[in-house]
Amino acid sequence: MSTIDIVIGVILILGFIRGFMRGLIIEIASLIALVAGIYGAIHFSHFTLEFLKDYVSWEDKYIELCAYAVTFIIIVVSILLIGKLLTKLAGAIALGIVNRICGGLFGILKLAFVISVVMMFLGNMNNDYQLIDEEHIDKSILYQPVSQIAPLILPPLMQEIDKQKES
Numbered sequence: 384m385s386t387i388d389i390v391i392g393v394i395l396i397l398g399f400i401r402g403f404m405r406g407l408i409i410e411i412a413s414l415i416a417l418v419a420g421i422y423g424a425i426h427f428s429h430f431t432l433e434f435l436k437d438y439v440s441w442e443d444k445y446i447e448l449c450a451y452a453v454t455f456i457i458i459v460v461s462i463l464l465i466g467k468l469l470t471k472l473a474g475a476i477a478l479g480i481v482n483r484i485c486g487g488l489f490g491i492l493k494l495a496f497v498i499s500v501v502m503m504f505l506g507n508m509n510n511d512y513q514l515i516d517e518e519h520i521d522k523s524i525l526y527q528p529v530s531q532i533a534p535l536i537l538p539p540l541m542q543e544i545d546k547q548k549e550s
Contacts, residue, residue, distance in 0.1 A: 385522045385523045386519065388524050391523075394494055398487075398491045400490070403486055403487035403490065406482040410490060411466070411489065414493070416466075420462075428447070428450040428453075432446060434450075435450055500537075
């Protein structure tokens with residue numbers, strides 16, 4: 384087991400612990416909240432902008448920024464509150480431990496994806512600057528499987544985003 388494996392392993396364990404503590408419902412709700420918050424702020428902040436214009440006399444650029452932030456926060460908080468409500472419901476029907484275990488597994492997957500994205504960038508930089516010795520990478524047990532997660536997920540995701548832009 385190499386230093387790379389220890390670092391990856393510790394991060395994945397922390398992902399499990401955090402996911403276990405929060406539960407699957409909150410983990411998924413936080414991911415959805417982030418994506419929906421960004422999307423909603425981009426596409427719906429103009430409603431908030433019109434509302435704010437009636438109540439403040441700031442410069443337009445500040446009102447736009449504030450409208451974006453307010454829209455984002457409202458969407459994120461709303462989705463997280465729904466997630467908390469669903470978590471309480473899951474606990475009430477005796478799914479609490481299942482929710483927590485699945486949350487731990489989802490936490491591992493989420494951080495493994497983040498590590499994989501970082502590895503993609505480091506891999507490209509490593510070709511030019513030799514940040515990590517190839518011998519350490521070859522000896523690592525976790526490097527290869529974790530590094531393959533982002534390339535597996537990102538191309539279909541990018542294709543779907545491109546399809547949405549075209550329609």
